[in-house]
Amino acid sequence: MLAPFVRGAPVEWLLDPGADPWRHTRPERLAMSGTPLVLQPTAAIRASWAGKHIGAVGRVEVAALHNGELLAFRLTWPDGSENRDPNDSTAFSDAAAVLFPVAEGAPSISMGGPGLPVNAWYWRGDSDAQGRQVVAEGIGTTRTVDVSLVHTHGVWKDGRWSVVIARAFRVETREPVVQLDAGRPTRFAVAVWEGSHRERGGIKAFSGDWRALSLAPVGGKA
Numbered sequence: 505m506l507a508p509f510v511r512g513a514p515v516e517w518l519l520d521p522g523a524d525p526w527r528h529t530r531p532e533r534l535a536m537s538g539t540p541l542v543l544q545p546t547a548a549i550r551a552s553w554a555g556k557h558i559g560a561v562g563r564v565e566v567a568a569l570h571n572g573e574l575l576a577f578r579l580t581w582p583d584g585s586e587n588r589d590p591n592d593s594t595a596f597s598d599a600a601a602v603l604f605p606v607a608e609g610a611p612s613i614s615m616g617g618p619g620l621p622v623n624a625w626y627w628r629g630d631s632d633a634q635g636r637q638v639v640a641e642g643i644g645t646t647r648t649v650d651v652s653l654v655h656t657h658g659v660w661k662d663g664r665w666s667v668v669i670a671r672a673f674r675v676e677t678r679e680p681v682v683q684l685d686a687g688r689p690t691r692f693a694v695a696v697w698e699g700s701h702r703e704r705g706g707i708k709a710f711s712g713d714w715r716a717l718s719l720a721p722v723g724g725k726a
Contacts, residue, residue, distance in 0.1 A: 505532045507568035507575060509686065509720040518569060518576040519657040521666035526578055529567040534694060536561050536709035543614060544706045545644030559709035560698035564600075572686055572722040574655075576670035577602050577625075579694060586660040587699030588629035596704050597630040598658075599697040600667050604682035604690060605714060606639075612693045612714050615640035621680040625669045627656035629699065635669060639679055643706065649679040687721035 510518075510525045517523050538559025544550045564581045579600050587598045601624040603612060610620035618641055626636040635654030640646040653675050658667040673684040684690060691714035697703040 505566065505568060505715065505717050507570050507717060507719045509722055510569050510571055513569070513571040515571075515574055515576075515655055515670065518571065518574065518670055519655055519668045521578050521580070521657070521659055521668050525569055526567060529569060529578075531565040531567040531578070531580070532715075534564050534566055534711045534715075536564055536694075536696065536711055539613065539706055539708055539710050543643055549706065553707060557701075558703070558707055560701035560703060561696040561709040564694055564696060564709075564711070566694060568717060570673075570686065570719055574670055574672050575684055575719065576655075576668055577692075578666060578668050579696070580664060580666045581696060582663060583660070583665050583698065584663050585700045586629070586665075588632070588660075596697070596699040596702055597628045598665065598699040599626065599628045599704075600658075600665075600669065601626040601638075601695045602669050603693040603695060606680045606682055613710065613712070614643050615646060617642045623681040624695075625654045625656075625671050627654075627658060627667050627669050629658055629660075632656065632658055635671075637671070637679075637681060639681065649677070649681065653677075684719065686719050689716060689718050691715060692717050 603624045606621040610616045616622035624638045635656035655670045694711040
């Protein structure tokens, strides 16, 4: 997949899933599947989900753009209910994330492994404008490393989510997060949690193996 360069596009523009640049991108449709029950981190979770369907979202359309400093993804998928504000302990928010390998050989399906970190940029419907950046090195190791560097915005309309998730190419941190450059390829995967299906944590729909992403060089066509 190609992330075209859009000269001078401010972050506020890229975060609008209906903005003009997004209308000219060609999204890629990804088939999603539930994360395997055997990969859930605790026996209690495996027991409570035994025999149940995992991964309510079956497909996601993904597009990407960058302005030379910031990379933005737009994820769209059908969803019959807008789950933003859980009002009790039995309700859960819709959510989505874009995942990147930080170390060569890091597996996507298990969220990395010991010494093989992965980095996710994460959106939740109940904290729409405050994205999270998380790091993991295997099942059950996910941890939030900041809540200020990832920008997000989601719009639910006519039974469909359109969510933008964005971050600067390069950030100053000691955490093992992805660092990007225009003109240099990377890889990514996508995850979606359906709140009305009680999905959270490792219970999610997932796009599978890493997919190639090319960041168009700065100065290329807008």
